[in-house]
Ligand SMILES: Cc1ncc(C[n+]2csc(CCOP(=O)(O)OP(=O)(O)O)c2C)c(N)n1
């Protein structure tokens with residue numbers, strides 16, 4: 001009841017699946033396993049009192065950020081990964097140790113201890129950090145896309161937000177700007193049935209995908225627990241944006257399987273609903289499928305865990321930031337340089353023709369935990 | 372006719388204030404703003420202007436007149452009525468390497484785009500190291516029956532939000548020079564342009580490239596009292612000062628509120644020993660309150676009298692001219708307060 005949207009869904013389907021090699025599939029699974037493994041450790045560190053503030057995870061939603069980010073070329077930007085989107089960072093190559101340092105409030109390159117939990121980006125990988133206010137970064141992403149369009153560049157901005165972010169006025173303004181000007185922005189709405197404790201039935205009368213048409217863009221409903229469906233839909237949206245046809249709103253249907261954050265036991269959610277969704281776990285189902293194809297899933301998990309252990313050890317050994325640094329750097333004093341390029345591990349970017357250039361060859365060995 | 376929006380200028384020249392032998396032209400405060408936009412857009416292809424009705428129409432006050440014809444629709448963009456999107460997409464464009472100048476039709480409307488300014492733009496560099504080079508042009512101020520929604524002086528809102536620069540020029544030359552400096556700054560700059568000065572104030576403005584630093588300036592010398600003011604109040608303060616003997620009352624034009632030129636304020640007050648701080652804005656937590664606190668804290672032993680303030684009372688700005696004049700500081704009231712302080 002919490003997740004079954006009573007409204008019509010858009011029938012426009014993504015056209016075909018762009019080719020995924022076996023290495024691509026292993027990488028997709030590796031990134032999803034990486035996200036889950038990291039977040040399970042994150043919850044543990046939080047409960048041990050080692051992580052100040054709060055901790056949020058995207059358990060059960062891994063297919064969305066991983067599948068979407070996997071469709072991005074190196075010059076595309078992500079503005080921004082939100083609380084359920086760690087997988088997007090892993091795909092783009094944000095350094096895992098830096099991410100853990102950031103969570104622990106240790107000195108780190110991403111936020112210097114000024115920010116916590118999911119509030120980080122990596123400019124070197126073309127990722128802009130989120131702010132809390134929803135959906136402000138969607139508006140910013142539209143502006144980045146505008147700059148790309150005005151300069152005639154072949155690149156897009158990818159933005160993420162939840163069902164809850166489709167109610168503030170800023171969402172309407174961003175949708176209207178993006179549709180009106182056909183900005184090359186790829187919009188991923190993660191509809192996990194809940195905004196904190198509030199179900200979608202108490203949030204809106206018309207689903208986000210159905211609202212898209214009103215802004216002059218297609219709204220596509222995708223199974224958010226199917227990583228290849230997410231990849232295909234995002235790939236199609238990116239292609240459309242690069243053709244100059246404007247934005248696409250992808251509504252990824254899924255379920256928030258944990259509390260809003262680690263502080264929330266979510267007893268307001270019907271356990272039967274969670275049980276039903278657990279059957280459709282994006283990692284378990286994909287792992288079973290790849291196992292059937294002969295992929296050594298256990299070895300992949302072990303590799304992910306090894307990398308995580310090493311990163312956590314390194315992060316825990318890192319000092320806290322110098323208290324005297326809290327007041328520096330309020331203003332920029334130098335001409336800003338361009339954002340860096342993110343990793344683009346999809347094999348489709350390795351070939352000639354795309355904006356791509358060489359992406360990182362993705363294999364099970366280093367997939368899923370960044371570098 | 373659109374320009375590629377890619378070419379950055381080769382090198383920035385040193386900040387050169389107008390010198391006596393420079394070419395100057397007499398123009399209004401408003402024309403000086405247009406002149407700055409045109410100069411900077413010619414110099415740097417990354418500069419673009421966006422806002423409501425700023426295109427072919429030239430803006431509600433005509434500040435962007437002629438720019439659309441010269442630079443085209445990509446660089447002089449009409450937007451829907453959506454301040455959060457105007458400011459938010461400018462933040463994005465700035466992150467992606469452009470230098471947007473947004474016009475907020477009236478400063479009062481910035482409230483509807485505030486979140487993007489204070490939470491996204493202002494905090495960005497400190498949080499992430501990413502620069503947000505953008506300018507928000509804010510036609511502000513009262514004095515012409517604009518009423519409660521078209522007369523505000525919202526500068527203190529921005530002063531209280533870390534990461535924003537806030538400037539408020541009072542003369543045509545400063546309007547041009549400081550807007551040019553703002554466009555070249557690597558940070559979000561709130562540029563408060565006083566509507567009442569637009570067409571009333573004329574002055575000599577250097578032709579071509581002209582930059583003014585974000586510092587204060589003594590606009591009238593005096594030995595017995597300093598009046599600190601900015602924006603439209605500088606003109607009232609200067610007129611009030613002229614009612615006293617020459618050389619008695621000094622007028623310091625702050626020009627920039629963030630950064631605040633503390634050295635210039637302290638130097639003047641230490642010399643005169645008395646200070647009157649004038650704001651057109653509402654009194655509580657106004658820019659002048661910061662100046663008063665600074666003087667009390669750092670120049671106490673140099674003072675020969677109390678720090679006095681004159682500002683609008685804490686009510687919205689009324690419409691009816693008599694009511695409006697009852698709340699805005701006037702030349703008479705400034706002169707009266709100056710007289711009391713001189714006699715103290
Ligand atoms: C404008 C705004 N108001 C309130 C909040 C506090 N808040 C943080 S997350 C959240 C729920 C968001 O729900 P949704 O967008 O569906 O994302 P999900 O947590 O389900 O991934 C709320 C209310 C916020 N971040 N932004």
Ligand SMILES: [Mg+2]
Nearest residue numbers: 162163194195
């Ligand atoms: Mg949600």
